[in-house]
Amino acid sequence: MATRTGPASRRDWTNLPAGPAGLIAERLLAHDVADLVRFRAVCAAWRACSDDPRASLVSDRRFHPRRWILLPRGHTRRQPFLMNVHTGKRIHPRLPDLRRHYMFGPIAGGLLVLCRKGTHVVQLLNHVTGQLTDLPCATGLLPPCKWNRSMDFRAMNVRLHSGGVADDSTVALLCNDCRTLAVAKPGDDDWTRLWPDGGDDRTGLWIDDECILLALSFSSRLYCVTTKNILVVESAAANQKARLAVVADVKLACRYPWPEDYVYPVYGDEGGLILVHRCRTSSTGFHDKYIAYRVNLDIGNVESIRDLGGNSLFVCGGRSQSVYPAMMSSSIKVDTIYVCQKVLVWSN
Known part of the structure; x- marks a missing residue:
């Protein structure tokens, strides 16, 4: 028996019942809010069965x-x-x-x-x-x-x-x-x-x-x-x-931080938190040094570690962004800190 494959046999997914459509919306939101935004953009019926961000x-x-x-x-x-x-x-x-x-x-x-x-x-x-x-x-x-x-x-x-x-x-x-x-x-x-x-509130800054x-x-x-x-x-x-x-x-390594000292967060996929401290001390010849700490806030424990939990970290001044190279790009090395420098270009 022949199977109909023409336009008349296509299903109108906008008529999907609210129950299944709502379940799909929940699954999409659990994965990524951007997927939910795309889902709601399809039709009014799908917007009606999902939460409005x-x-x-x-x-x-x-x-x-x-x-x-x-x-x-x-x-x-x-x-x-x-x-x-x-x-x-x-x-x-x-x-x-x-x-x-x-x-x-x-x-x-x-x-x-x-x-x-x-x-x-x-x-x-x-x-x-x-x-x-x-x-x-x-x-x-x-x-x-x-x-x-x-x-x-x-x-x-x-x-x-x-x-x-x-x-x-x-x-x-x-x-x-x-x-x-x-x-x-x-x-x-x-x-x-x-x-x-x-x-309490102070009108000025104190040295200490x-x-x-x-x-x-x-x-x-x-x-x-x-x-x-x-x-x-x-x-x-x-x-x-x-x-x-x-x-x-x-x-941390320095009691009195330099203006260029920062702490960058790295969030793990399993809910963990790693803090990376960029510091300058006399022992490093006042060059940048990066020290990573794994933090457990439930028990108040902070320990020094030598990796980033499989993540990579891009830093530029006080800004940072952690990425997961395994899913993003093979060109990015895991457990690596990439330091980006601001470049000022002067022109006449």
């Missing part, structure tokens, strides 16, 4: 672009695109008009921190789903200024080092002097500034202030790393402000 809370990690990074426009490409650091796949997202924002930079989870021009409201952008979340005004993040500078001038000079989002929607940003951590939730009036020693080298989110909580300790952000109780509490001793 733009309606989710900023703390819902299911919709975070965990493995996607935004690459800017270049000489050979007119539009920015997203690249998956595990597979090398590329997609072209629909982004808001970034000319209306100052871009502070990325934080843990793949979200981008923006500052809207005019209002100076800080916003979190999920560049895969297009969701924008409003946070307090950037006033609490601006660097100190001795001169009468405009808000726009000061916003352009905010240096975002790192940050993250906790499960209770608390956002933490490490900016400028690296001695204070600014935290806030959507709907808050202002940012709350936290010091590693638990002190402990320097924060990294802020990140891990296992639904917010942490920061100093040369002495790893601290967790304790959520604010009624009529109280958030605070930092020590969860592990680090004892």
